[in-house]
Amino acid sequence: MDQQAIEAIVAEVVSRLNGAAKNDDSIPIAVSARHCHLSQSDLEALFGEGYELTKKADLSQPGQFAANETITIVGPRGSIEKVRILGPARNMTQVEVSQTDSIKLGSKPPLRESGDIKGSAPITLVGPNGSLYKKEGLIIAQAHIHMNPDDAARFDVKNGEYVKVEVGGIRPATLGKVLIRVSPRYKLEMHVDTDEANAGFITGKTKGKLIKDEAAL
Amino acid sequence: MDQQAIEAIVAEVVSRLNGAAKNDDSIPIAVSARHCHLSQSDLEALFGEGYELTKKADLSQPGQFAANETITIVGPRGSIEKVRILGPARNMTQVEVSQTDSIKLGSKPPLRESGDIKGSAPITLVGPNGSLYKKEGLIIAQAHIHMNPDDAARFDVKNGEYVKVEVGGIRPATLGKVLIRVSPRYKLEMHVDTDEANAGFITGKTKGKLIKDEAAL
Numbered sequence: 001m002d003q004q005a006i007e008a009i010v011a012e013v014v015s016r017l018n019g020a021a022k023n024d025d026s027i028p029i030a031v032s033a034r035h036c037h038l039s040q041s042d043l044e045a046l047f048g049e050g051y052e053l054t055k056k057a058d059l060s061q062p063g064q065f066a067a068n069e070t071i072t073i074v075g076p077r078g079s080i081e082k083v084r085i086l087g088p089a090r091n092m093t094q095v096e097v098s099q100t101d102s103i104k105l106g107s108k109p110p111l112r113e114s115g116d117i118k119g120s121a122p123i124t125l126v127g128p129n130g131s132l133y134k135k136e137g138l139i140i141a142q143a144h145i146h147m148n149p150d151d152a153a154r155f156d157v158k159n160g161e162y163v164k165v166e167v168g169g170i171r172p173a174t175l176g177k178v179l180i181r182v183s184p185r186y187k188l189e190m191h192v193d194t195d196e197a198n199a200g201f202i203t204g205k206t207k208g209k210l211i212k213d214e215a216a217l
Numbered sequence: 218m219d220q221q222a223i224e225a226i227v228a229e230v231v232s233r234l235n236g237a238a239k240n241d242d243s244i245p246i247a248v249s250a251r252h253c254h255l256s257q258s259d260l261e262a263l264f265g266e267g268y269e270l271t272k273k274a275d276l277s278q279p280g281q282f283a284a285n286e287t288i289t290i291v292g293p294r295g296s297i298e299k300v301r302i303l304g305p306a307r308n309m310t311q312v313e314v315s316q317t318d319s320i321k322l323g324s325k326p327p328l329r330e331s332g333d334i335k336g337s338a339p340i341t342l343v344g345p346n347g348s349l350y351k352k353e354g355l356i357i358a359q360a361h362i363h364m365n366p367d368d369a370a371r372f373d374v375k376n377g378e379y380v381k382v383e384v385g386g387i388r389p390a391t392l393g394k395v396l397i398r399v400s401p402r403y404k405l406e407m408h409v410d411t412d413e414a415n416a417g418f419i420t421g422k423t424k425g426k427l428i429k430d431e432a433a434l
Binding site: 098099100103111142170171172173174175176177194195196198199200201 | 315316317320328359387388389390391392393394411412413415416417418
């Protein structure tokens with residue numbers, strides 16, 4: 001077995017033992033690869049009139065799913081193929097990439113909370129039925145934690161608050177400016193992008209420790 | 218101007234003002250893109266008998282340089298072209314990639330200090346004159362800080378010690394297990410890879426703050 005596999009197993013064992021011992025106040029972490037959300041009209045422009053997304057897999061947040069459909073995204077310097085579409089369709093089209101991706105695209109997307117795309121970077125979308133130039137919609141998603149009100153009470157945090165999250169392992173890191181997002185329909189989960197994941201050797205089994213950030217209040 | 222450019226300027230201004238105010242105990246950070254060091258015999262196998270590297274640019278550490286020559290590296294899943302060779306030739310061939318790169322290659326390199334390649338991951342190197350299968354030599358370089366003995370005394374750290382380094386800005390992060398490397402010929406500089414850089418929006422102008430890590434002693 002390689003070092004990373006051994007370390008992952010050790011981290012998981014330690015995490016479970018710790019969890020059993022102290023009622024588990026750790027935060028499960030999910031890694032978001034590049035993806036896009038499309039409005040119904042943009043979906044139809046790219047895939048054809050009346051097109052409906054088909055489900056490949058449910059995501060952890062209720063109602064959200066990964067579609068079978070993918071698109072190509074194109075920036076001034078390069079393109080990235082097979083960018084997964086997440087459903088269901090939204091009001092506004094939004095493409096979430098990593099900083100690594102943005103260098104490849106030659107784009108300069110801002111770091112934003114999902115949904116906040118005003119003044120964000122332009123991006124070209126290419127589907128089997130056509131292409132679209134979006135004047136804005138390309139962002140790097142800010143790391144955030146979904147939680148329900150009970151979790152928020154337990155961690156003593158509020159919707160919109162920024163916290164730090166510490167991740168252990170062989171490449172430990174603490175991520176700052178992690179946004180708390182509270183809704184009764186959310187399942188406790190931190191979302192990081194692939195750059196944050198790779199910088200901290202974070203996989204789908206990694207857990208984080210929430211740290212209140214007084215300086216960010 | 219985009220948000221990242223504005224933020225970079227603000228960070229630089231704040232950094233310079235802080236530096237002037239408190240004798241600047243910040244750590245300059247350099248971002249290491251994927252690269253390789255070759256032994257003279259491997260260089261000749263890839264480029265031809267008696268081949269000598271030609272200098273493209275000096276690097277910040279004295280005597281080190283980026284060569285004009287590049288190679289292609291190949292793993293079980295994919296390849297990466299134009300991987301820069303750093304000179305001068307070393308005793309052992311070593312290829313340093315990011316975790317992002319390793320996913321593309323389909324390889325599982327361990328996180329290692331430069332030079333510690335025993336039991337590391339295999340990699341195929343392709344040059345204009347031939348290719349080589351190296352049974353080991355592929356690593357992800359552990360973040361480290363080069364410094365001279367005067368710097369070490371100033372920061373109260375020793376060669377081989379692990380510290381944390383805090384980076385501010387719009388995507389603040391603290392990197393753990395950062396190795397201190399002391400030598401009279403070193404210039405003060407932290408080296409991170411592109412994953413760590415992109416996770417923290419670290420550019421060549423970013424500075425870090427060294428934090429003693431009692432837990433790592």
